[in-house]
Amino acid sequence: MSEHLKSRADAAKTSFGFARVGEEAKQGLVNEVFAKVAPRYDLMNDLMSGGLHRLWKDDLVAWLAPPRSASPFALLDVAGGTGDVALRALRAGGSGASATICDISAEMIEAGRRRAGDAKLGFVRGNAEALPFAKSSFDAYTIAFGMRNLTHLEAALAEAFRVLKPGGRFLCLEFSAVEMPLLDRLYDAYSFNAIPALGGLVAGDAAAYRYLVESIRRFPDQETFMHLIENAGFERVRYRNLSGGIAAIHSAWRL
């Protein structure tokens, strides 16, 4: 791995937003954030993004294009939280589609279960860096706004590769690097001021939302993340920017 890639992957291990924390501490702090915001998570997503996250998740599922036939199609949605992506994929897919959410937070899973009702959705508590599934179990792996919360990106990508069947698809939706000069300044002003303020008002926790904004800035940019995916063994790695690079979707295949 190049020095640049290694240093970007290493940075994720010790950054909790802009604060530097020990490698063992990061996951515990991330878990505290999601335990606190879980009951208001869906509402906050809508408020913070003006509903944009819904369109980005629609784009993710459109690119995934789950088969509409009755043939089996097993999706694993990692860091799936309250089920936004998995529920969309089930709606888009045929009768053979099934979805499993794997998330580390009991509180987020609880909020997801309440919301999913009787949809064909399985919930498993587990860590993206050590997935509790056998190798070659899934036809597709999705992760939306989860990757930047992880401590070891290479471990998570290796796990994605392991649990996918040969011919399986990897898709990651994540905040990314804004590539338009005016938009990046507007976006900075909005996210560092309005988002923590909204978090304080609606979820009662400005600090948790400050972490979310800062973690976005520390995540590798589009090209760097593309190379990390390639290094995990994936092929045909591509990405698409959404809303000027505020978010990006990376797609890859385990061939």
Ligand SMILES: C[S@@+](CC[C@H](N)C(=O)[O-])C[C@H]1O[C@@H](n2cnc3c(N)ncnc32)[C@H](O)[C@@H]1O
């Ligand atoms: C920003 S939320 C995204 C939820 C959902 N995918 C969405 O797009 O709305 C991030 C999720 O990552 C989960 N998470 C954080 N660290 C994790 C880990 N190591 N393994 C699995 N899930 C993790 C959190 O519990 C939280 O539910």
